[in-house]
Amino acid sequence: MSALSIDGKCDAAFAGVREVFARHFADGLELGARVAVILDGAVVVDLWGGYADPGRTVPWNDSTLVNVWSTTKGVAALAAHLLADRGLLDLDAPVARYWPEFAAAGKAELPVRYLLSHRAGLAGLREPVALEELYDWGLMTSRLAAAEPLWEPGTASGYHAMTYGHLIGEVIRRISGKTVGEFIRAELTGPLGADFHLGLDQRDDGRVATLVQAPPPPGPAPTLSPITLAALANPGTGADAANSPAWRRAELPAVNGHATALALAQLYGAYAGRSAVLSPQQTDIARQGQGRCLDLVLGVLLGRESEFGLGVIPSGEEGGYGPNPRAFGFDGYGGSFGMCDPEAELSMGYTMNVMGHHILNDPRKTDLIEAVYAAL
DSSP, X not given: OOTTOEEEEEOGGGXXXXXXXXXXXXXXXXXXXXXXXXXXXXXXXXXEEEBSSTTSOSXXXXXXXXXXXXXXXXXXXXXXXXXXXXXXXXXXXXXXXXXXXXXXXXXXXXXXXXHHTTOSSOSSOSSOOXXXXXXXXXXXXXXXXXXXXXXXXXXXXXXXTTHHHHHHHHHHHHHHSSOHHXXXXXXXXXXXXXXXXXXXXXXXXXXXXXXXXXXXXXXXXXXXXXXXXXXXXXXXXXXXXXXXXXXXXXXXXXTBOEEOHHHHHHHHHGGGTTTSSSOHHHHHHHTSOOOOBOOTTTHHHHTSOBOOOXXXXXXXXXXTTOSOXXXXXXXXXXXXXXXXXXXXXXXXXXXXXXXXXXXXXXXXXXXXXXXXXXXX
16 A cells, blocks of 8 residues: 555545545645544545554554544543533532542632633643653642642633643542543443543554654744643653553543544544434533633634633634534644534544644644535
């Protein structure tokens, strides 16, 4: 197979998606990648191509997994909304109802919805965090429980890049008695047959694509605030960290899901109600915007205001997930994404191993989503 060979299936109506996907390879934007689209419960696009390794010796195939970074967050949120839909989690209740130690440092009344919407003021820790400490669930959750917020909770969002997973994950663990990875396997990926893993088994290492970090964009780096540095650089991560066995074994519900693009389409599609995982009412709760603002972490990088829902990003004014402003999804560091448009009965996933440097809306994502909607 050459680097430009595209395998898989694509309904004739979505030939434009195949053309865009192939062009990205031809233009040198991809090493290996996959894109999947589910419409009205049927897989209408499932394409892959290229290579899983920088040496171009291992072809990307239909079982290739890759770390999808923050696209994981929408799956962790799905687990939380599943508990809420069952009446086991009240999103307006204090976190401390489920996690009593969290009441420390003035957080006794901080509601669960602030965790999901990045408004808890806990985007990072003040003390230095080593990468190995990030993998220690008990250590990280105890530090977060004791921490004083970096800003007044609820007044603004500040992207909880790493801490999001430990925060909402500990609530899930306290309620369910299972780690987030165990809960997702039992309640989501198992029933859906989705090839998504949080805490990757060593037996699956041979299926994992190697991430390749793109060079930084030209020009001076932006000046980052202390809050942004706490959120994004404490600890610092990147392709080298994510390619390590220690990263793969850990459960980091914010950043280290390993998945196929089809699995992302299946899981984000669960928000559309096809699988009876969530009620339509709970999906509407998940995608409700929690207030536009200049995000205290991402604002300087995006150069504009933005808005989070409850664990997902509404398409909103930016249209990041197509023309329906009520569509939503989540982007991963480097370019991966999962999205859902319940009104169109549409979900989509995209995975790749060459990491771009856009925070949101990688051009490959935008091209693919535009091609999908052009076919509807």
